[in-house]
């Protein structure tokens with residue numbers, strides 16, 4: 045499968061979903077798409093046929109407000125019928141603005157930021173205690189790393205030497221109210237995670253091959269958990285959304301959505 049083409053198709057679904065519903069977190073969705081595509085289509089041992097398989101890999105979207113990207117992927121992979129997504133954000137729909145575990149394929153409710161890594165630490169520790177081969181993946185935002193609970197989980201991951209745990213930080217350098225450096229400076233993220241004892245891999249986070257290589261490297265790292273600092277572009281793929289703090293939570297007009305999809309189609313055509 046051409047993962048880059050798949051990522052563009054998923055981005056188109058995200059734009060459509062958010063425009064139709066009138067709500068969503070388009071900037072963070074588009075920044076994290078490549079990471080989720082590599083995990084769901086290449087790396088993780090997860091499928092609709094193995095929802096209750098105790099050896100399935102575990103995934104936690106800790107930056108839960110970017111659930112539209114996850115919905116688009118789960119629908120495409122057949123965890124639920126794609127047409128159910130027309131109810132996204134509608135009254136009484138189960139497809140709400142954050143992950144909830146009533147939806148097939150979603151392990152845990154998330155999006156109160158700062159909780160997902162702690163849950164992932166528990167899942168990884170459980171795998172060891174039960175002698176199961178699954179790996180646990182957690183995706184956080186960089187703004188999310190302002191939460192103190194992230195660092196409590198980081199300490200626990202190191203303490204228990206959880207080499208079956210891989211975390212991502214979607215390092216797009218923006219959060220809801222400004223740049224990360226304006227709100228709560230975190231450079232160097234790499235040095236911070238290394239100081240907490242983690243194996244740190246810093247990559248270009250919208251580069252599918254770099255993502256895939258980093259995940260492979262993490263699998264072969266023993267004795268400590270890995271964090272992949274994915275240096276991404278918020279709004280990646282749609283030029284008028286890229287790197288604009290206002291697009292954290294802004295909704296495209298019908299005309300903007302049309303322009304966004306046209307640009308994504310152009311990008312796909314030259315892959």
Ligand SMILES: [Mg+2]
Nearest residue numbers: 186187216218
């Ligand atoms: Mg961010």
